[in-house]
Amino acid sequence: MSAENDPAQRVAIGISFGNSYSSIGFTTGEGKAEVIANEDGDRQIPSILSYIEGEELHGGQAKSQFVRNAKNTVAYFRDFLGKEFKAIDASPCHESAHPIEKDSTIAFKVKDTAEDKVNEVTVSEITTRHLKRLRNSATYYLGKEVNSAVITVPTNFSDVQKEALNKAAKEAGIEVLQFINEPVAAVLAYDARPEAKLADKIIVVADLGGTRSDVAVVASRGGIYTILAALHDYEVTGLKLDQVLIDYFAKEFLKKHKSAGDPREDARGLAKLKLECESVKKALSIGTSANFSVESLVGGIDYTATINRTRYDLLGGKLFSAFSRLVLHAVEKAQLDPLDVTEVILAGGNAHTPKVASTITNAFPETTTVLAPSTTPTAINPSELPVRGAAIQASLIQEFELGDIEQSTHPMVTVTPHLSHAVGVLCISGDESTGVFHAIVDAETPLPVRRTAIIATPREGGDVLIKLAEGARHIKITKPEPKPKKEKAEDDEDDDDSDDDDSEEDEEEIREKTWKINNVLSEAAIRGVKKGGKVEVQINIGADLGVNAIYREVGGKGGVRGIIAGGKAANGSA
Amino acid sequence: MASVQINLPLPVLPAGWTAEKDFKPIGHLSHATDRNIEPVGPHFLAHARRKRHKRTFSEDDRIQAQANVKKIEDDDEGEISEPEDPLMLQREAKDWKGQDHYAVLGITRYRWRATEDQIKRAHRKKVLKHHPDKKAAKGGTEDDQFFKCIQKATEVLLDPVKRRQFDSVDEAADVEPPSKSETKKGNFYKLWGKVFEAEGRFSNKQPVPKLGNEKSSQEDVENFYNFWYNFDSWRTFEYLDEDVPDDNENRDQKRHVERKNQNARRKKKTEDTARLRKLVDDCLALDERIKIFRQQANAQKNKRRLEKEAEQKRLAEEAAMAKEEEAKLQAEKEAAEKAERAEGKKAKEAAKNAAKKNKRVIRGAAKDANYFHGAGDAPAAQIDSALNDVDAIIAKLDNEEIAAITAKLNGAKGTDAIKQVFQDEVKRLIGAGKLKDGELKSLS
């Protein structure tokens, strides 16, 4: 308890707590995030507990109990925290301990003691035990008693759920400094890299996890993050991808051993299939083929087989494209176009799968960078993104009093007016129909903001006009010119590749990002700019939407200053 | 943040541009959107410091702050759920073809309009409610029939091809065309609009033009009917196929059923095309706008005809008038010419008479001047040459000169004076080169 009051005594880590896997991380003295391996050497620690003869197994060891001790193995429980029984999706727990309703919360029936007695262990208690094990692993690794953490949660984790998690963590001896959103943790993990440059971006974080997939569209403006839209899906999941492989290998098995029976209909056979198929899936992320090998799959038959990546890509095709549609829907929900997206951060364990990355890459224009192991060699391990972000945030705030953190994360501080349109200047011509708009401050930038631009002048210098305007992003669509039909008769050689003609026919339209002038804000003049000179424009926009602009020739004397009144003030800034 | 580098040049200042201190405010920024920024990362810390600096927030402020924030999550609970028909809950999964997939998922108010997202969320809600493990946990049976119905409904509705097959035969989404009497009550646009909105779901071409209302332009109305008479439909009927036997033994039977299915589909498709055509015919027949447009067109045509006629009449009248005018002018001209001619003849006559008279005077004057002989009777030769000379002079003179000399002669008294007049005249004529010196004998 004393640690709670004394930031100096804190040893803080970052925790990512997923339904499928959890990770722990810390930030080194040099400010570098590191992911901690537990005693088993795992950095992705299955969020699973299993009880056998009074012993508690955790992580990978607990996961292997799916085969022999499924009833006393608790898995996929995070999302049940703080929820009523009628609101949970129990399907991932089908092959392990089932959730039940208990005193308006959720519990699992397990023999968790040495006695032969089934106890109802609440999801809160299970969470506490799981977090305790994580805390112990971190303590063991760091050689210091870990007592606080930043924990990542999905963006749709409710306040009630956070409160439940907070309580469970406290029971485990962990003071939660802050809950942070998983996608934002992923963005922070990238931005905290020393080579990262501060730039305004639209980032889509697409997370394909074990029991769910989550997409968030994030505006990153001067290092400040705003979630513009979020979507969640519980059908496009890692478990479903595993299922695709389970069905494949079960059928292959049945072809060979017709009389042996379907391994999917045998509880142990199915558990073995599941574990092996997940390994096969992971192996296919690195290799172009993988071996499947299970001893005594069903009816005492050992079964081995191989699968190549292309086969898996085909089998999972529907799920991959459903994931890509989900991602595009999120962009649409944010009222943006794929062309607005600067980068897509692929997160969640299944982001290791090359086909996931290539499907997403194809769904976005070339101007969008897709950050995944198979598309960007320098990408961060997608399984580690949230924990790294959490570890960095933990190091940033561990010195603050809890009250201070609470104050700073309160809506009073976080609710901020955001620009609805980009603000920029007209180049080449001051005429609104011929001038070219260039943004200086992007839309969705939180206020107040200050931005500076250095702008070229006409070849001979002279007097220049600086016309400040609001620009609305517009997607220009150009249909390809219908190509004149080839004259076949004269061109015999072309006849054989007739499918080539087809591709020409549905040639794609060209989509470009352009600007429309929405609203002219002001005009200013800088006189006598010398040949080859440049003009610096500094724009300050207040929370009341007032604009204070300063214009001067770079290296010149004097300058022009102008004020545009705030019009109608933004909400809440009394 | 590094500064933005803009390589396109600024515009040249327009000639004559002026402003006080070279700055001219013109507009204001559009409204801002209140959003929650994420309290994460080093830059947020700086923001929080600035915002909290020396400020205490009142309780009111705190409550207010979140009030207007733009939402990013959809609340699943928020959507009204449809009551579940107890009969439906008892369905068997194997009869999935007969189930109303939208009803199973509780989204009958959307049907073909339901987005992928809505279907997914509806599915999730049903899963949460009907998962067999939950029923088992509650001490119920492990009956998972309805759960399987839910899975089947989702499978169909999330597969674009299967969904179209189902939507094609989803009669619950059909909107029956209104009867004639219903339309008469002035609900034409509302009732038929719904019919076409529902039919529009089968269109390959989107968006589908709307029926519109009494204010629609003729162009829009024409486009509407053109669209529907050339309707490009994706509607298919394989959902109603008879099951094809699965066993390999009975290949002939299989082929027979397949052929039967093909024919049935084709027939239904043809019927559907005819049905739609009739629907459009019926609507068109009742569409007041068409009548109005026709009337307007007729009126327009009549108007044009009348205008044309009036114009022709006007032109004819104008032409007649012009002709009359011309004739009148011609007549006047002729009369004038005639008058002139008459006038000229008289004048000539008069001039001739005058000249005759004058010539008489001139000759008389020569006689009065005693044929320029001085005193005493002039010899005949002298008379002759004097009269010859006078005639020679007269021959050289025109009427006016004759009149002039006549006038002078009338004023001259005495032979000398008369002679002098003649001599002067001769001199003038010689000066003018009309007479040669010495040509005249008596007057030199």
Ligand SMILES: Nc1ncnc2c1ncn2[C@@H]1O[C@H](COP(=O)(O)OP(=O)(O)OP(=O)(O)O)[C@@H](O)[C@H]1O
């Ligand atoms: N190298 C890999 N290649 C392919 N898939 C992988 C790999 N590593 C992990 N996965 C898959 O990623 C999923 C787990 O993702 P993640 O670690 O993000 O889980 P999580 O956040 O706990 O998931 P959730 O909360 O959605 O259940 C599993 O389906 C797992 O099989």
Ligand SMILES: [Mg+2]
């Ligand atoms: Mg996750």
